[in-house]
Amino acid sequence: MATILTPQATGKLVGKRVRRREDPRLITGTATYVDDIQKPGMHHACIVRSPYAAARIKGINAQAALALPGVAAVFTGKDVAALGPVPCGASLPGLRVPHHHILAQDRVYFTGHPVAVVVATDRYIARDAADLVEVDYEELPAVAAPEKALAPGAPAVHPEWPDNTAFTYHQEGGDVNKAFAEAEVIVKQRIISQRLIPTAMETRGVVAEWQPGDKALTVYSSSQIPHLLRSLLAGMLGLPENRLRVVVPEVGGGFGSKLNVYAEEALMGFVAMKIGKPVKWIESRRENFLCTIHGRGHVDYYEIAAKKDGTILGLKLKLIQDLGAYHQLLTPAIPTLSVLMMPGLYRFKNILADIVGVFTNCVPTDAYRGAGRPEATHGIERMVDMLAAELKMDPAEIRLKNFPQPDEFPFATATGLSYDSGDYEAPLRRALELVDYPRLRQEQAEARQQGRLMGIGLSTYGEVSAFGPSPATPAGGWESATVKIDPAGKVTVLTGASPHGQGEETTFAQIAADELGVDLEDVIVLHGDTAVVQYGIGTFGSRATAVGGPAVYYAIQKLKEKIQKFGALLLESAEVTFTNGNCVCNRNGKSVTLAQVAAASYRAMKLPPGEEPGLQVTYFWEPPNFTFPFGAHIAVTEVDRETGRVSILRYVAVDDCGNIINPLLVDGQVHGGVAQGMGQALYEQAVYDNNGQLLSGELTDYAIPKAGMMPWLETGHTITPSPVNPLGVKGVGEAGTIGASPALVNSVVDALSPLGVRHIDMPMLPEKIWQLLQQGGQA
Amino acid sequence: MNAFEYAAPTTKEQAVGLLADRWGDAEVLAGGTDLLSLMKDYLPTPKRVVNIKDIKELQGIKYSSATGLRLGALATIEELLSNAAVKKEYPALAQAAEGVSSPQIRNAGTIGGDLCQRPRCWYFRSGLGYFPKDDGGKDLIPTGQNEYHAILGNSGPAYFVHPSSLAPALIALDAKARIFGSAGWREVRVEEFFVTPNNDGDRETVLKSNEILGEIILPPAKGIRSATYEVRQKEALDWPLAAAAVALKMSGNTVQSARVVLGHVAPVPWRSQAAEQALGGKAIDENTASEAGSAAVNGARPLSKNGYKVQLARVAAKRALLQAAQGGA
Ligand SMILES: Cc1cc2nc3c(=O)[nH]c(=O)nc-3n(C[C@H](O)[C@H](O)[C@H](O)COP(=O)(O)OP(=O)(O)OC[C@H]3O[C@@H](n4cnc5c(N)ncnc54)[C@H](O)[C@@H]3O)c2cc1C
Secondary structure, three states, X not given: OOOOOOOOOOOOOOOOOOOOOOHHXXXXXXXXXXXXXXXXXXXXXXXXXXXXXXXXXXXXXXXXXXHOOOEEEEEEHHHHOOOOOOOOOOOOOOOOOOOOOOOOOOEEXXXXXXXEXXXXXXXXXXXXXXXXXXXXXXXXXXXXXXXXXXXXXXXXXOOOOOOOEEEEEEEEEOOHHHHHHHOOEEEEEEEEEEEEOOOOOOOOEEEEEEEOOOOEEEXXXXXXXXXXXXXXXXXXXXOOHHHEEEEOOOOOOOOOOOOOOOHXXXXXXXXXXXXXXOEEEEOOHHHHHHHOOEEEEEXXXXXXXXOOOOOEEEEEEEEEEEEEOOOOOOHXXXXXXXXXXXXXXXXXXXXXXXXXXXXXXXXXXXXXXXXOHHHHHHHHHHHHHHHHHHHOOOHXXXXXXXXXXXXXXXXXXXXXXXXOOOOOHHHHHHHHHHHOHHHHHHHHHHHHHOOOEEEEEEEEEEOOEOOOXXXXXXXXXOEEEEEEEOOOOOEEEEXXXXXXXXXXXXXXXXHHHHHHOOOHHHEEEEEOEOOOOOOOOOOOOOOHHXXXXXXXXXXXXXXXXXXXXXXXXXXXXXXXXXXXXXXXXXXXXXXXXXXXXXXXXXXXXXXXXXXXXXXXXEEEEOOOOOEOOEEEXXXXXXXXXXXXXXXXXXXXXXXXXXXXXXXXXXXHHHHHHHHHHHHHHHHOOOOEOOOOOXXXXXXXXXXXXXXXXXXXXXXXXXXXXXXXXXXOEOOOOOHHHHHHHHHHHHHHHHHHHHHOOOOOOOOOOHHHXXXXXXXXXXX | OOOOEEEOOOOHHHHHHHOOOOEOOEEEEOOOOOHHHHHHOOOOOOOEEEEOOOOHHHOOEEEEOOOEEEEEOOOEHHHHHOOHHHHHHOHHHHHHHHHOOOXXXXXXXXXXXXXXXXXXXXXXXXXXXXXXXXXXXXXXXXXXXXXXXXOOOOOOOOXXXXXXXXXXXXXXXXXXXXXXXXXXXXXXXXXXXXXXOOOOOOOOEOOOOOOEEEEEEEOOOOOEEEEEEEEOOOOOOOOOOEEEEEEEEEEOOEEEEEEEEEEOOOOOOEEXXXXXXXXXXXXXXXXXXXXXXXXXXXXXXXXXXXXXXXXXHHHHHHHHHHHHHHOOO
C-alpha cells in the first residue's frame, strides 16, 4: 500500500485554507451555465407532461400547436419508440426493469411523465404551444405510497407485475438468530426516511447541436457524469460514441440528482438531429420537482438485540424502498448501500436485512446526497439511542462501548466491508469536549426543573465513500487524470471527476502545485468536456478528491520521472533530482528550471533514450478499497411547548475525513451537508396525495432551509489518514448530511423523553411535535 | 401567461380610466410579486395590465404626531420596515412587515399589493377556484388537504385564509383604507375592507374592478401599545400558520380598551371582540393573556386536519398580548 503523506509533510499549499478559485466567476455572474449557451438558429423545446399519475393515452392531437406561428415540430411517443430506453445501471438478481421510453407510449406512470415535446423558435411560443397539444387521457387508479402499493388489491403500477414488487434482496452476516436468542434486550422501531426533493439551485437543462457535415452531435447538459452520459446517450440514440460530445458547463448543484441519464437528454439529441437546428430545453422549477429524481423514500422496520451492559449483538432490518414508477440510473442500488452501512460504526457482527423494492406512481427515487447512507445512519443511530434509553445508559457511553478500537483496523464488518482506518472515539470525545457534555447535561437537568424541553442528541456516523473499486461499482470505480506541462512550463490538469461546485479546481491545483513546485497560479484544472478529457467517471459518493486526487498525484509522479530524464539530459548528469520546480544535479548543484526542461522536451533536439517528446501523462487510478470517513455530531435543541417548534441551540460537527487538503472547503462541505440533513430532519418532505399528485410541488410548499434558518455551526476535525490512497484522504461531500438528521432527531426525542416520547419520524414538523405533547408522548 | 395589453399611467385618474367594468378583463399591477405568478398559472388571464407604480401620488410614507401615519399604497414593505416612526409608534405594523420575507419580496412588494394579494389556498392556486368541489358537488376542502385552511369564519362556502400579514396589524391599529375610483375618493375602515366571497367571480375586498386602493391612514398611536406575533413553519418564503396583532390602550397597568386581530385563520382578518372584552380592566399577565387567547379562538371550528391551528392562534394571541404589554408605547 502507498505511503501516506500527512498534510504537514507536504508542501506549501496542501493543508492550507486556500480560497476557491471557482468563486470569482460564480460571484460576479460570469460563469456559463447551460441556459447561458446561445447558438445561431437555436430552437426551444417545451415538454408536454402528464397531469395524471396513471392514465391511458387514447390520442394526441397536435394540430392546434403546429398551427401556432413559430412552432417547428411536435414529437410524441411513436416518433421515439425505437430510441432509448432510459438506462438503469444497477443490476440485482431477479430485478424487474420496466422499459423506460423517452416519451410515454400508450400509458403514463407518474404525474409529470413526458408525453410530447414541442419545438419552436422561442421559449414562450414553445410554452404556449405545449398548452395547445390535446392529449386524451383515460385516468387509471394510482398508488403513491410504498406500503399501500404492497397491500393486496392495490392498483398495479405496471400491469405486468401486479404485486408492485421490483425486487427483493436478502443479506445476512454472522448468526443473527443466535444473537437475538442470546439477547437480554430487544428494541424494535419502524423508522421513516421520507421522500425528499434534491432542489439544486440550477434546474436541469440541455442544449443539443447536430453538425450534419460531421454527422456529430454535441450535447450540453447540467450533469455530474459527462463521460458516462456520453456512453449511455450514444446507445440511446444509436450514435457511435466518438461522434457524440458531451459538455458540462458550470453546474448549479447536483446533490446526486444529476448523477443520472434522463429522457430529456436523449430527447433533445433526437430533436436536434431531426430538425437540423440546435435546440435548448431548460427545466422549470415545477418540472424539477415533478420529474427530476427524488431521494430517500424508506420505510424501515428495525430490531436491535443487545446485552444488558449495552453490548450490541445484532441488527435486523426490513427495508421497504419506494422506487417510483421506473428505475433511473441507480434507483434499485441505493437501498443496497443502506444495507452495507447498517452496522454503522459498531463492532457487532450479526445482521440480517431484507429489502423490498416497490413501484409507485411517483417520480423515481435515486441517489441524493448520502444515497442510502443517511437512511442507514439514521436507522442505526436511532436504534442505538433507543437502546440506551431502554437500558438507561448515557448515549455517549453506549457508543463508546461498541466502537472497534484503532488497532482493529482494517475492520471487517458484518456486511462484508473492510473499514480502512478509524479512531471512532476521537471525534466523539472531541465533540463532547466542545459542548462540555457533563455541564450541558447539568444545564438540561436544570431546564427540565423549570419545565423547559431541552434535548441533547448525538450521532456518530460512518460512511462508505470514494466509490470505489471497479468490481464493486456499476460502471468502473477508477478515476483519470492527465497532467500536461506546456512549453513555457505552465501546468494543465485534466480530471475525469467532473466537479460541479465541490472545488477541485482549487484542491487539485493545490496538489499539482505542491508536487511540481510551482505556484498555484501556474496550474489550471479542466473538466467536464468529453472532447477535452479522455474519459472519466464523475463526481458523486464523496469520490472526487479521494479517487480523482490520487489519479492526479500518480500522473504527476510519472511526469516527474520524465522531467528528471530531460533535466539529466540538459544538465549532462546521470544523477538529477527534481525539487521545488527545478532539476538539480546531485553532484555539482547546477540546475535548470521546469520551464527550461519543458521547452527542451517540446523542442526535442535530443531525447532521453526511449522517451517521446513533450510532457504529458495520463493516469487511470484504480482504488484498492472504498474509504470510510466518520465523525460525531451533537445537536442541542429546545422545543416550544405551546407551538411544538424546535430551536437549535447549538450544533457541533466533528468530522474525520482523513487528511485535509483544504480546511476551508471541508468546512464548506460540512456546512452545506448539515443544512441538507437539517432540512430532512425538520422541514422537507415530498407529499403526494392518494391520486399521485405532488402537493409539495413548488418552493412555497416544499420547505428547504434558508441561510437565516441555520444555527451557528461549530466544526472540528480529527485526522485519521486513509491507507487506501497516497494522499490519505477519505472524502467529505456527504458527511454533514449523514451525521445531521440522527443528531437532530435524537436531540428532540431526548427533549421530549420526560413525556415518554421514544421516537419521532422526520420531518419533525411543529404540528407533529405538538400532537405528541397533547397525547402525553403517545402517538 | 397569455399575451396582454400593458398600460403604465402616471395619474390615478388615468389608472382608473384604464380599468374595466368587470373583474377579469384588466388587472392592477404594483410590485408584481403576486400578480405575475398568478398570471403564469393562468389564474387571472387579463386582456390588459395596468401598472400603477408610476403614480407618484400613491407612493411614500409620511408621519406626523398630530395626524398620524399615511401609507401610500405603492410604498414597499421594506420602506415600511425601515421607517423609524413606524418602528417606534406602530410596533405591531413593523413586526408584521418584518415577517414578510425574503428581502427581495419586501423590496418589490407594496403595501397595497399585500392587502390585495390573492389567497394562497393550494386548491385556488391549482385553478380550482375558491370553492373546489368533488364530482358529486361536495366541498373538497373540509375533508381534504386543509392543514392551512380556516378555523374561523369557515361555515362556508369559503375555507381559505386571507394571506395578508399586514392586515391584522392595520386593523388592530384602527387604520382606514382610501379607495380611488371614477367618482373620486371613498374611505372604509381596513376592518371592513375585507369580505368573504360568495361566488367565484367575486374578490376578497370591497374594491370594485375599476377602483384602486390609494392609501392607508392610521390615527396617532400615543398611549397605544401594540405587537404582532406570528407562528411560521419556516422563517422565510412562507406565510404564517397563524398570527395575532394586538393594540392596547392602557391606563397605568390595566387595559382600558384592546383590539385583538387574528391573521391566517379565516377568509378575512379576524377581529375577536370576545378576547377584547376578556381583557377590559385587567392587568396583562400570563393568566389574563392566556384567557384572552382562549377567548380569541372561542367558536373555532377546525376542519379535518387543522386542529393545530386553533392552538397556534391561541398562543399567538397570548404572546402578542404579553409582548405588547412589555413593549413601550
Ligand atoms: C414567497 C413569498 C412569501 C410571502 N410571504 C408573505 C407573508 O409572510 N405575509 C404577507 O403578508 N405576504 C407575503 N407574501 C406576499 C407579498 O407580500 C405580496 O406578494 C406583496 O405584498 C404583493 O405586493 P405587490 O406590490 O407585488 O402586488 P402585485 O403582485 O402587483 O399585486 C397583487 C394583487 O393586488 C392587486 N393590487 C396591487 N396593488 C393594488 C392597488 N393599489 N389597488 C388595487 N389592487 C391592487 C393586484 O391587481 C393583484 O391582484 C409573500 C410572497 C411570496 C412570493
